[in-house]
Amino acid sequence: MAAPPGIVDRVIGSVSPAWQLRRIRARHAADLLQRHYEAANVGRRTQGWAQAGTDANTANAGAALARVRNVARDLVRNNGYAESALTTIADHAIGWGISPRLGKASNAALDAWRKWAESTDCDADGRCDFYGLQKLIMRSIVESGEVLIRRRRRLASDGFALPMQLQVLEADFLDASRTAQLPNGGKIIQGVEFDPIGRRVAYWLFPKHPGAAIINTVQASLFPASARVDAAEILHIYKPNRPGQVRAITWFAPVLVRFKDFDEYEDAALMKAKIAACLAVVTSDVDGSNMPLGTADPSTEPEIDTLSPGAILNIAPGRTVEVVQPPNSGDYPEFSKVSLRAIATGLGVTYEDLTGDYQNLPFSAARMSRLRHWARVEDWRWRLIVPQLCAPVWKWAMQDAFLLTGVQGPDVIEWTAPPLPMLDPDKEGLAYMRNVRAGLQTLSEAIRERGGDPRTQLEEMAADNKLLDELGIVLDSDPRYMTQAGQAQPAPTTTASSAGAEAPAIAGSEVGA
Numbered sequence: 432m433a434a435p436p437g438i439v440d441r442v443i444g445s446v447s448p449a450w451q452l453r454r455i456r457a458r459h460a461a462d463l464l465q466r467h468y469e470a471a472n473v474g475r476r477t478q479g480w481a482q483a484g485t486d487a488n489t490a491n492a493g494a495a496l497a498r499v500r501n502v503a504r505d506l507v508r509n510n511g512y513a514e515s516a517l518t519t520i521a522d523h524a525i526g527w528g529i530s531p532r533l534g535k536a537s538n539a540a541l542d543a544w545r546k547w548a549e550s551t552d553c554d555a556d557g558r559c560d561f562y563g564l565q566k567l568i569m570r571s572i573v574e575s576g577e578v579l580i581r582r583r584r585r586l587a588s589d590g591f592a593l594p595m596q597l598q599v600l601e602a603d604f605l606d607a608s609r610t611a612q613l614p615n616g617g618k619i620i621q622g623v624e625f626d627p628i629g630r631r632v633a634y635w636l637f638p639k640h641p642g643a644a645i646i647n648t649v650q651a652s653l654f655p656a657s658a659r660v661d662a663a664e665i666l667h668i669y670k671p672n673r674p675g676q677v678r679a680i681t682w683f684a685p686v687l688v689r690f691k692d693f694d695e696y697e698d699a700a701l702m703k704a705k706i707a708a709c710l711a712v713v714t715s716d717v718d719g720s721n722m723p724l725g726t727a728d729p730s731t732e733p734e735i736d737t738l739s740p741g742a743i744l745n746i747a748p749g750r751t752v753e754v755v756q757p758p759n760s761g762d763y764p765e766f767s768k769v770s771l772r773a774i775a776t777g778l779g780v781t782y783e784d785l786t787g788d789y790q791n792l793p794f795s796a797a798r799m800s801r802l803r804h805w806a807r808v809e810d811w812r813w814r815l816i817v818p819q820l821c822a823p824v825w826k827w828a829m830q831d832a833f834l835l836t837g838v839q840g841p842d843v844i845e846w847t848a849p850p851l852p853m854l855d856p857d858k859e860g861l862a863y864m865r866n867v868r869a870g871l872q873t874l875s876e877a878i879r880e881r882g883g884d885p886r887t888q889l890e891e892m893a894a895d896n897k898l899l900d901e902l903g904i905v906l907d908s909d910p911r912y913m914t915q916a917g918q919a920q921p922a923p924t925t926t927a928s929s930a931g932a933e934a935p936a937i938a939g940s941e942v943g944a
Contacts, residue, residue, distance in 0.1 A: 487676035488620055496607055496621075496680055500575050502691075503683040507574055510694050512771065512785060513683070519784045520682075521569040523804070524811040526849030528562025529821055532884040540840030543832040544825070547592035555583050555598035561824070567599060568668060568820060569811075576679040577602045577669035579634070580820065581660070582827055593831040597824065603642060605667075606635040606657035607678070620677045622657065623667070631662045668819045670811075686777035693770045700763045779807045798854050805851050812848050821846055850882040 470477060483490070506513045531544060547553050548561035559567060571578035579600040587594050605622040612618050616627035624633040635657040669679035683690065768782075775785040781800045783789050789797070822843070829840035853859045863881075866872035875885035896911070905912050914920050 487673035488678070491676075491678050491680060492610075492621065496576070496678055497603070499684050499687065500602065500681050502687055503574055503681040506683065506687065506690055506694070510690065512774070513690060515787070516775070516778045516780055516785050517570055517573050519780050520573050520778070520811070521566050523784075523808045524816065525562070525566045525569050526882075528565055529812060529816060529846050529848045530562070530884075531821075531825060531844045532847045532879070532886070537838070537840065539836075539838045540829065540832065543593070543836060543838050543840070544828055547595075547828060550592060552591040552593070553595075553597055555596040561597075564597060564599060565816065565820065569816065571599065571601060572668060572670065572815070573682045575602045576681040576684075577605075577667065579604060579636070580666035580668065580824075581636075582664045582666075587835060593828055594835060595827060595831045600636070601640065602678075603640055604636045605678075606637060609635040609657060623677050624659070624662075631667070633659045633662050634665045634667065636660050636665075666820060666823055668815070670815055682778060686774045689770065689777075690774055693767075693774070696770075697767070704763075780804060794854070801851070801854065808851075817846050847879055847882055847884060850880055 470480075503513075507517055508514075531541065550560055551557050553559075553561045554564055568578050568580070579602065581598040581600055583596045583598050585591055585594045585596060607621045609619050609622045613624075617625050617632070619625070619635065622635045623631060624635065626632045637657050638655050641654070670682075671679065681687075771786055772782045775782045778785070781804050783792060783797070783800065784804070825840075825844055826842050829838075829842065832838045832840060863872070863877050867874050867877055874889075878885045878888050896909075899906070899909070907913055912919060
């Protein structure tokens with residue numbers, strides 16, 4: 432409730448009611464601003480708080496991208512927790528690989544894809560198949576913030592499954608110093624060129640990695656300039672966090688300072704523990720008449736200047752011995768947990784996956800933690816890897832397959848990713864079965880959720896059932912002949928006829944193999 436006008440307001444109102452009204456409105460506006468947005472206040476509590484109003488590209492301009500990227504790489508090289516976080520994200524997001532499922536694609540198109548993608552033909556370095564490249568690309572995105580994929584066209588005579596290879600380039604290849612307004616109305620922002628309507632038309636790339644050699648004054652002057660490469664040959668993969676963002680920074684950026692501080696604290700705690708494990712003895716001579724320890728002749732001076740288990744020291748009169756008691760590191764475990772939980776949260780992984788510490792974790796807490804993390808995994812897959820990598824590479828492959836063999840494949844295809852590992856297979860498997868039986872979920876949908884291709888899996892099941900019928904074998908797990916309770920039931924006549932063999936005879940207690 433607004434406060435009544437003060438004496439000053441009443442005096443001003445007697446002279447000019449309009450001035451009084453403006454004064455009261457201004458005071459009320461300031462009160463509302465302070466009441467609703469404390470961070471908007473200018474005072475002691477917000478002093479020193481950076482409040483730059485720059486856009487995403489200005490925030491990344493200059494040496495910010497490269498400097499933070501290099502710090503993150505150093506941390507990954509030298510800190511086990513940073514490497515664990517990076518590997519965890521890549522393992523969970525990619526797993527054994529995000530692969531196309533048959534769906535609308537023809538068998539010929541899928542076969543052409545598999546011959547190329549499931550071999551090292553797809554890699555310009557000849558080391559990985561397409562799914563190995565996915566993991567390498569995901570690691571680069573997390574560590575560096577972005578990665579470039581360049582299509583390298585090959586000749587049919589080169590002997591590859593498709594006349595194309597993928598070259599994975601680190602973000603360093605992109606010339607961040609290229610920023611300009613072009614005469615045609617387009618522009619270049621940190622090495623990425625746009626046409627007048629905002630479409631990406633080219634990338635300015637260095638011919639080799641800028642860090643491939645030690646750059647001194649002479650070499651810097653001879654280092655080749657960046658060259659323009661058509662955007663149709665490049666995939667620029669990164670996670671945009673702000674509208675209009677052209678480049679991206681490492682995912683470690685929010686936690687780098689905390690991570691480095693913890694890394695140094697851990698080194699100091701380790702040194703402290705090593706010192707605490709050492710036994711040190713300090714001696715003093717009251718009157719200065721004794722020889723320093725270790726200088727007397729053992730044959731004439733029986734005093735001992737070394738310690739051994741159960742030893743009884745006989746020291747000279749006037750000499751005292753004091754054992755050094757270094758401090759312990761009792762606060763290290765609790766501080767480490769607090770720091771690593773904050774780091775894990777900033778990176779989007781669980782504390783348990785980051786550290787490998789699963790002690791005292793209830794099942795319900797483990798499940799909620801994994802489900803929360805898996806929501807991020809799904810976002811990384813379907814908002815980053817599939818649209819920016821998998822879909823355009825599939826389109827490139829189908830274009831080359833058509834030119835090389837005449838195989839016609841769809842430009843758009845559905846993809847299957849590895850599933851969330853079952854935390855309780857008994858209960859979760861039963862839930863799948865009930866959903867399918869109740870019609871809440873199709874069998875194909877359930878298979879896709881578990882990372883399989885429905886058509887491939889059902890064709891394999893049909894082949895297995897046909898072989899079982901030919902051999903006259905009935906398994907307890909075969910729903911055509913056995914109930915879930917393990918009791919025999921008549922086999923459908925259509926199943927036997929479609930298999931090309933008569934259904935095996937089932938005789939009550941004799942069923943089961």
